[in-house]
Amino acid sequence: MERKVRIGFYALTSCYGCQLQFAMMDEILQLLPNAEIVCWYMLDRDSSEDEPVDIAFIEGSVSTEEEIELLKKIRENAKIVVAVGSCAVQGGVQSWEKDKSLEELWKIVYGDGKVKFEPKKAKPVEEYIKVDYKLYGCPPEKKDFIYAIGTFLVGSWPEDVDYPVCLECRLKGNPCILIEKGEPCLGPITRAGCDARCPSYGIACIGCRGAIGYDVAWFDSLARTFKEKGLTKEEILERMKIFNAHNPKLEEMVDKVFQEVKE
Amino acid sequence: MKNLYLPITVDHIARVEGKGGVEIIVGDDGVKEVKLNIIEGPRFFEAITVGKKLDEALAVYPRICSFCSAAHKLTAVEAAEKAIGFEVREEIQALREVLYIGDMIESHALHLYLLVLPDYMGYSNPLKMLDKYKKEINIALDLKNLGSWMMDELGARAIHQENVVMGGFGKLPDKTTLEKMKKRLQEALPLAEYTFELFSKLEQYEEVEGPIIHMAVRPRGDVYGIYGDAISVSDGFEFPSEDYKKHMVERVVEHSFAKHSFYNGEKPFMTGAISRVVNHADKLYGRAKELYESHKDLLRPTNPFANNLAQALELVYFMERGIDLIDEALAKWPIRPRDEVAVKDGFGVSTTEAPRGILVYALEVKDGRIAYADIITPTAFNLAMMEVHVRMMAEKHYNDDPERLKYLTEMVVRAYDPCISCSVHVVRL
Ligand code: SF4
Ligand code: SF4
Ligand code: SF4
Numbered sequence: 014m015e016r017k018v019r020i021g022f023y024a025l026t027s028c029y030g031c032q033l034q035f036a037m038m039d040e041i042l043q044l045l046p047n048a049e050i051v052c053w054y055m056l057d058r059d060s061s062e063d064e065p066v067d068i069a070f071i072e073g074s075v076s077t078e079e080e081i082e083l084l085k086k087i088r089e090n091a092k093i094v095v096a097v098g099s100c101a102v103q104g105g106v107q108s109w110e111k112d113k114s115l116e117e118l119w120k121i122v123y124g125d126g127k128v129k130f131e132p133k134k135a136k137p138v139e140e141y142i143k144v145d146y147k148l149y150g151c152p153p154e155k156k157d158f159i160y161a162i163g164t165f166l167v168g169s170w171p172e173d174v175d176y177p178v179c180l181e182c183r184l185k186g187n188p189c190i191l192i193e194k195g196e197p198c199l200g201p202i203t204r205a206g207c208d209a210r211c212p213s214y215g216i217a218c219i220g221c222r223g224a225i226g227y228d229v230a231w232f233d234s235l236a237r238t239f240k241e242k243g244l245t246k247e248e249i250l251e252r253m254k255i256f257n258a259h260n261p262k263l264e265e266m267v268d269k270v271f272q273e274v275k276e
Numbered sequence: 277m278k279n280l281y282l283p284i285t286v287d288h289i290a291r292v293e294g295k296g297g298v299e300i301i302v303g304d305d306g307v308k309e310v311k312l313n314i315i316e317g318p319r320f321f322e323a324i325t326v327g328k329k330l331d332e333a334l335a336v337y338p339r340i341c342s343f344c345s346a347a348h349k350l351t352a353v354e355a356a357e358k359a360i361g362f363e364v365r366e367e368i369q370a371l372r373e374v375l376y377i378g379d380m381i382e383s384h385a386l387h388l389y390l391l392v393l394p395d396y397m398g399y400s401n402p403l404k405m406l407d408k409y410k411k412e413i414n415i416a417l418d419l420k421n422l423g424s425w426m427m428d429e430l431g432a433r434a435i436h437q438e439n440v441v442m443g444g445f446g447k448l449p450d451k452t453t454l455e456k457m458k459k460r461l462q463e464a465l466p467l468a469e470y471t472f473e474l475f476s477k478l479e480q481y482e483e484v485e486g487p488i489i490h491m492a493v494r495p496r497g498d499v500y501g502i503y504g505d506a507i508s509v510s511d512g513f514e515f516p517s518e519d520y521k522k523h524m525v526e527r528v529v530e531h532s533f534a535k536h537s538f539y540n541g542e543k544p545f546m547t548g549a550i551s552r553v554v555n556h557a558d559k560l561y562g563r564a565k566e567l568y569e570s571h572k573d574l575l576r577p578t579n580p581f582a583n584n585l586a587q588a589l590e591l592v593y594f595m596e597r598g599i600d601l602i603d604e605a606l607a608k609w610p611i612r613p614r615d616e617v618a619v620k621d622g623f624g625v626s627t628t629e630a631p632r633g634i635l636v637y638a639l640e641v642k643d644g645r646i647a648y649a650d651i652i653t654p655t656a657f658n659l660a661m662m663e664v665h666v667r668m669m670a671e672k673h674y675n676d677d678p679e680r681l682k683y684l685t686e687m688v689v690r691a692y693d694p695c696i697s698c699s700v701h702v703v704r705l
Contacts (some may be wrong), residue, residue: 026319026338028340028341028342028345029342029343030339030342030345030436031340031342033342033343034342034435036390037420037434037442039421041403042403042406043405045403055399056390056401056403056487057400057401057403058400058401058686059400059401063341071315075582076319090476102478104413105319105339106319106324106336106339107319107320107321107324108321109324109325109328109336110323110324113323113324118320119320119321121320121322121323121326135319145304151339151436152342152435203485210433210438211432211438211446213432213447214438214439214445215446215447215613216432216433216438216439216441216446219335219435219438230412230528231446247669248329248679251328251329251332252329254688255332255335255336266384
């Protein structure tokens with residue numbers, strides 16, 4: 014390759030875990046000879062948000078007016094825009110209380126205090142600009158980064174995962190926490206790719222990779238199972254919303270399950 | 277001459293975790309104003325978890341900060357356990373501390389080698405140091421890999437450890453893995469010592485020399501460490517953790533999404549590795565104790581740059597401590613990973629020493645849900661003091677080339693190892 018690939022890593026409002034995951038890969042040293050880091054404030058003092066890049070990685074949810082401006086600038090300057098992690102892709106855990114007003118949240122945390130910046134309710138990047146590719150997870154797995162960059166470098170596109178965590182969980186031979194212990198595991202609606210990390214430790218999945226796309230996340234059938242195990246509609250929605258508060262199908266599909274009874 | 281005020285700004289301090297900036301207003305007769313702006317958006321963690329089920333809230337809290345997600349998880353879980361009146365078995369506590377030590381090792385190694393060292397060696401970016409400082413970068417990677425591997429094994433992953441739950445762990449590594457962990461810690465000790473040597477030679481700028489009030493958690497069992505139930509102050513005062521609000525008073529300031537804290541409502545104070553060393557060096561043991569004795573003058577209470585060396589000292593200490601804690605756990609093998617917890621109503625405060633200093637979680641539990649949450653992070657505690665030190669540096673250099681002024685003030689900020697995504701959105705009145 015003659016020209017180095019120009020890479021930018023930009024942070025909106027986040028925990029910096031996605032960048033950290035990326036920066037912590039030993040493989041990054043192999044990438045370096047082929048890449049030029051144009052913007053990555055976490056690592057480089059000589060960073061600029063105003064220069065053209067081939068690949069722009071964006072981490073974090075959009076949570077201030079300034080971040081909207083930054084996003085537009087990134088989109089203009091980048092050939093490929095990648096939303097990285099659940100904050101950028103689904104609005105992150107900070108969207109859990111999507112329906113509470115900003116004023117209410119502000120008051121709980123800051124009281125009557127005022128600051129000179131303009132805060133906003135957290136939203137996914139895609140609500141403001143076109144996103145070409147998404148890396149799922151909170152944080153994404155290292156192999157997600159490697160796979161994506163690898164395919165970009167050869168001029169191709171990574172393939173999206175369209176099957177649930179359960180599939181990986183079954184392949185690993187884990188006992189099913191949902192069926193056997195009745196714990197509210199979100200594996201059935203959550204995008205695979207983590208090798209069923211949490212159920213493999215005996216912990217119910219909280220859905221950090223977000224619901225599977227392409228309208229194949231069956232919120233309704235999982236809600237029905239949860240309901241049979243004694244969870245209320247509010248409890249089900251609360252759990253599914255940790256990482257999926259902005260999902261347009263979620264409430265409607267869960268509602269359906271609870272309406273069925275009344276008839 | 278006209279009154280021409282020249283604001284010097286670093287819009288985005290690089291190589292810290294999070295988004296912050298420094299604003300220095302210089303007039304004819306010196307520095308007029310210094311502000312540390314926290315410009316990252318708020319995430320309202322306390323507000324969004326109020327009313328939520330305990331276990332779900334505990335899964336969300338570590339997402340406050342990736343550099344110390346294990347610290348957040350472990351402190352939140354302890355606060356919850358205190359609230360419901362549950363205490364984990366000794367061997368579980370030992371293994372939780374080993375996990376916490378993994379976080380310490382990773383965080384200190386990253387901060388020292390990737391964030392601080394490039395300034396001293398004249399690079400903008402640690403990756404560019406690879407040609408000339410291959411050894412240092414490799415040590416950084418080795419230490420980081422050790423820390424994150426420990427978190428992988430005990431926490432299910434290095435960032436956001438879902439394996440830690442009330443009552444213990446989801447699953448524990450097997451005996452062979454713990455023995456391997458001990459071995460890897462032993463093997464890494466020389467790297468930690470090398471780090472200490474290296475940082476003992478770096479300049480600690482005398483521009484910022486002056487008295488500092490230090491606060492640190494008083495470690496349980498009088499052994500230098502992470503968990504404790506009281507806060508010690510370098511002026512000799514000490515208070516129980518539950519009284520944190522009385523003595524660590526927060527205020528909203530308009531130039532920042534993060535609030536500032538003051539000792540007894542008046543004085544800025546510092547917390548972090550150097551504060552732990554200043555207040556509790558008498559509880560160190562082993563090789564770290566010897567290094568402390570021979571380098572006391574550099575590990576002094578009066579300079580924030582000493583925090584870098586104190587972190588290096590802790591790399592040595594926590595490796596030896598980790599080995600001892602693993603031994604404690606192994607002595608009780610086999611260990612049941614988890615006990616049943618009965619969730620009752622109550623209120624609990626946990627204070628621990630995160631890599632960057634005191635981390636406070638106060639949680640009230642009612643009907644299995646969070647009724648109240650107050651979280652204060654080390655960076656939020658440090659902001660007021662950081663501003664004082666940035667000003668001291670600026671006052672000595674405001675006539676220099678603005679680039680040099682920016683560079684020096686950034687270095688002050690970096691010495692604190694601030695974690696800005698931590699300091700916003702988690703402070704509460
Ligand atoms: S997606 Fe998760 S890991 Fe990534 S920045 Fe957001 S909270 Fe952190
Ligand atoms: S434990 Fe969870 S992820 Fe695994 S099969 Fe059961 S529901 Fe699916
Ligand atoms: S099991 Fe669920 S919560 Fe755990 S890493 Fe995978 S998607 Fe995330």
